[in-house]
Amino acid sequence: MINYFKNWNKKKLNLNDISNKFSSNDVICKQILEIIGNKSTKIKLDQDIKNNYYVFLTNTIYLSDKEKTKNGYQRICIIAHECIHSIQNKIIQVVNFALSNIELIAFIIAFVCIILKFNVNMVFYSYLLLNIISIIPRLILEIDATIRSIDLSKKYMKNKIDENELNVILNIYKHQILIFMPMFIISLLIGRIIRLMVLCIII
Numbered sequence: 001m002i003n004y005f006k007n008w009n010k011k012k013l014n015l016n017d018i019s020n021k022f023s024s025n026d027v028i029c030k031q032i033l034e035i036i037g038n039k040s041t042k043i044k045l046d047q048d049i050k051n052n053y054y055v056f057l058t059n060t061i062y063l064s065d066k067e068k069t070k071n072g073y074q075r076i077c078i079i080a081h082e083c084i085h086s087i088q089n090k091i092i093q094v095v096n097f098a099l100s101n102i103e104l105i106a107f108i109i110a111f112v113c114i115i116l117k118f119n120v121n122m123v124f125y126s127y128l129l130l131n132i133i134s135i136i137p138r139l140i141l142e143i144d145a146t147i148r149s150i151d152l153s154k155k156y157m158k159n160k161i162d163e164n165e166l167n168v169i170l171n172i173y174k175h176q177i178l179i180f181m182p183m184f185i186i187s188l189l190i191g192r193i194i195r196l197m198v199l200c201i202i203i
Contacts, residue, residue, distance in 0.1 A: 015072075016072065019071055019072055021160065022075075026063060028075070029043050031156065032079060032152065032156050035152070035155055040059060041054075041060065041083075042059060043060070044060055044061070044062050044063065046065060049064045050064055050069075054083075054085035056086075061079075061082045061085075063079070073172070076156060077149050077150065081146060084145040084148050088141055088144065088145065092137050099130075100134060102130065103130055106126075106131075110123045110127040110199055111198070114202055114203055115202065124203060131192050131195070134192070138188055146181070150174060153173060154166065
């Protein structure tokens with residue numbers, strides 16, 4: 001990725017200058033949804049949130065309206081990621097939502113049972129199994145959206161910037177995803193890992 005930045009500097013190009021060629025985030029989101037044929041998902045700008053996210057229950061993409069997220073070359077890929085969530089398999093999304101909530105409830109039940117010394121081993125291993133299973137649909141959704149966001153970003157940016165700018169920014173997207181994917185996966189797991197560690201401590 002360092003080489004890409006070096007080449008970028010040699011050509012006296014600036015990533016933020018490229019970003020400024022694009023519309024506001026809500027317009028970008030609307031245009032990307034049109035590319036993927038989604039006319040039903042709503043878009044909402046919100047100054048009280050730090051990051052963008054999609055809520056399948058309301059079929060709404062929430063876009064942070066803070067200054068930090070309104071600019072920057074990464075915003076195309078991030079918005080594309082959320083747009084892909086809006087067209088992913090609804091069954092997997094329902095399963096993910098259900099298992100995420102069941103896992104939280106199961107943790108509370110397991111915590112109480114272990115404190116009361118009630119079937120400790122059975123309760124712990126049952127929760128462990130549910131903990132592992134509950135992350136599977138989330139990983140499927142997130143990894144799928146992350147990988148497909150690059151191609152969708154390319155479709156959106158094509159013909160909006162010149163080919164050299166497009167190739168450089170796409171290569172940066174690919175390198176950043178490759179580098180930060182392990183950290184991203186850990187961030188998805190961290191809550192479950194902490195809850196599991198809590199149970200291990202009190203056993």
